[in-house]
Amino acid sequence: MNVNSIHISNYRNIGEMELFPYKGVNVIFGENAQGKTNLLESIWLFSGFRSFRGSKDNELIKFGEDYLKSEIDFYGAGREQSAKIVISRQSKKILLNSVPVTAASRLIGNFNCVVFSPAYLSLVKGSPSERRRFIDSAICQIKPSYTKSISDYNKVLVQRNSFLKDLKFNNSSYDFLEIWNQKLAQLAAVIINERISYIKRLSATASDIYLGLSGEKEQMDIEYKMRVSSNRYESVSENVDAEHIEKLLKQSENSDIMYGSTNIGAHHDEIDIKIDNMSAKSFGSQGQQRSAALALKLGEAEILKEITGERPVALLDDVMSELDVNRQDYILNHIKDWQVFITCCEPSTVLRLCEGKTFEISNGRLK
Numbered sequence: 001m002n003v004n005s006i007h008i009s010n011y012r013n014i015g016e017m018e019l020f021p022y023k024g025v026n027v028i029f030g031e032n033a034q035g036k037t038n039l040l041e042s043i044w045l046f047s048g049f050r051s052f053r054g055s056k057d058n059e060l061i062k063f064g065e066d067y068l069k070s071e072i073d074f075y076g077a078g079r080e081q082s083a084k085i086v087i088s089r090q091s092k093k094i095l096l097n098s099v100p101v102t103a104a105s106r107l108i109g110n111f112n113c114v115v116f117s118p119a120y121l122s123l124v125k126g127s128p129s130e131r132r133r134f135i136d137s138a139i140c141q142i143k144p145s146y147t148k149s150i151s152d153y154n155k156v157l158v159q160r161n162s163f164l165k166d167l168k169f170n171n172s173s174y175d176f177l178e179i180w181n182q183k184l185a186q187l188a189a190v191i192i193n194e195r196i197s198y199i200k201r202l203s204a205t206a207s208d209i210y211l212g213l214s215g216e217k218e219q220m221d222i223e224y225k226m227r228v229s230s231n232r233y234e235s236v237s238e239n240v241d242a243e244h245i246e247k248l249l250k251q252s253e254n255s256d257i258m259y260g261s262t263n264i265g266a267h268h269d270e271i272d273i274k275i276d277n278m279s280a281k282s283f284g285s286q287g288q289q290r291s292a293a294l295a296l297k298l299g300e301a302e303i304l305k306e307i308t309g310e311r312p313v314a315l316l317d318d319v320m321s322e323l324d325v326n327r328q329d330y331i332l333n334h335i336k337d338w339q340v341f342i343t344c345c346e347p348s349t350v351l352r353l354c355e356g357k358t359f360e361i362s363n364g365r366l367k
């Protein structure tokens with residue numbers, strides 16, 4: 001997969017920009033606050049996922065303008081393709097190969113890219129929900145129907161929670177709780193099993209990358225931990241069945257009713273990242289945490305490549321800082337056959353280690 005051209009109008013601080021990237025490494029450099037991350041973010045939008053900075057659509061439009069427009073020509077699935085996004089203050093229009101698509105999520109699976117930005121450090125340092133979100137969107141990218149499993153699960157969860165409150169305050173019939181347990185357990189089993197099988201694959205790819213990054217000195221492992229009661233987790237590596245989850249929900253009923261919320265299920269599970277058998281979150285150094293997050297993202301890209309047969313486009317925002325030269329060298333070697341957009345303040349760091357095309361950005365324009 002590679003981008004042949006990008007045409008941007010009014011995207012954040014970028015007024016007008018036309019760019020013809022190289023098939024290999026593209027180094028986007030410039031001083032702070034010039035628009036480097038904005039450029040990466042404008043490419044990422046075509047993945048069909050939300051802004052990796054968590055921004056709302058309206059915030060992406062250049063201050064003082066009414067709309068933004070972004071277009072790319074790319075090569076993917078064996079043919080030349082194009083995509084266009086126009087966002088105004090009232091609406092959002094998306095075209096894939098000149099055909100309108102109803103929602104951005106419909107782009108998922110068409111233009112595949114992976115992004116790494118400093119915000120992804122929270123994959124290792126942040127709360128369990130960050131890791132669940134990462135695994136869930138990675139699965140969505142290779143299995144778009146998983147999006148529906150997640151949204152069905154969340155709907156049933158809301159309904160069970162509101163029923164729990166009903167039970168507490170209105171003495172509703174307990175019989176219905178069994179129905180909600182059953183429904184939720186079935187959907188939870190689908191989600192948990194998808195996550196477990198994805199983590200098996202990710203463990204293999206990401207651990208390999210981490211080993212390389214650390215110069216074969218450190219081992220990274222990923223574990224899925226299922227919450228089995230309000231304060232206990234169990235590692236699981238094989239499929240779980242819905243009946244088992246239903247049993248756990250049954251056991252948790254009393255405390256669920258007391259709290260008015262569901263204490264067991266896919267929304268509470270944890271994904272543990274360990275370096276040399278110790279929690280990376282609690283004991284990892286800055287460089288180790290950064291390396292682990294990077295290994296997870298590059299591992300995700302590797303899986304995407306195995307499944308689609310194509311290397312996704314890699315967007316690496318500010319990855320070089322805090323990594324020693326050996327680690328920097330490993331990353332650039334690892335992705336040398338991919339199309340990469342890598343931002344930095346000083347291009348010589350990257351160009352010392354690999355060849356590539358450079359683009360200097362100043363005040364939202366290409367120099």
Ligand SMILES: Nc1ncnc2c1ncn2[C@@H]1O[C@H](COP(=O)(O)OP(=O)(O)OP(=O)(O)O)[C@@H](O)[C@H]1O
Nearest residue numbers: 012013032033034035036037038059060061062063
């Ligand atoms: N909607 C918007 N309209 C105009 N400018 C915006 C908008 N949103 C953000 N900006 C501006 O874009 C500028 C550049 O942001 P960006 O994050 O791309 O910088 P950067 O080159 O990646 O810098 P750094 O090296 O610090 O990461 C910021 O100064 C910010 O104020």
Ligand SMILES: [Mg+2]
Nearest residue numbers: 036037317318
């Ligand atoms: Mg930036």
